[in-house]
Amino acid sequence: MGLARGHLREALAGWGLSALEDPACLVLSELLTNTAKHGTTPAGDAIQTRFVRQRGGLRVEVRDGSSEWPHRLTPTPEALSGRGLGIVEELSDRWGCWQRGGCGKTVWAELSLPDRGLSHG
Known part of the structure; x- marks a missing residue:
């Protein structure tokens, strides 16, 4: 798992998306x-x-x-x-799943950069 997170961090840095590092690494880990x-x-x-x-x-x-x-569970406290x-x-x-060609599946999640410079309130 650590190797995959390392590759994700490298990709995010190369794409200028380091602001997504913490949530993206947590999503990947989950x-x-x-x-x-x-x-x-198999x-x-x-x-x-x-x-x-x-x-x-x-x-x-x-x-x-x-x-x-x-499928998402609703665990007890x-x-x-x-x-x-x-x-x-x-x-x-958003997140979801699609059937893979042959056998298996791909589970995916999409993350966006937080809005910057927007005033709320």
């Missing part, structure tokens, strides 16, 4: 954790990450070999897990 816990990946089919620069932000993608789609996709939902503009 997607990877969800995949590691719930996704099944032998030879590794979990893959991809980062796509978009106008004013980026899309983080995590691919695995499982055809089971993620004392639950020790089940908050990952809620965190992804909170930090991203």
Whole structure:
């Protein structure tokens, strides 16, 4: 997971999107954790990450070999897990999943740079 976050940080710095580093790394970590816990990946089919620069932000993608789609849970306050996709939902503009060609899926989240210079109030 640390290697993937390092690659994401490098990409963000190169694209001038370092302002997204903290939320993007947290989103990536949550997607990877969800995949590691719930996704099944056949032998030879590794979990893959991809980062796509978009106008004013980026899309983080995590691919695995499982055809089971993620779903957001509503954990109890004392639950020790089940908050990952809620965190992804909170930090991203939108997120979703699409079926991969062959088998598996890609779970993605899009994040935008915060508005600058806007006055609220």
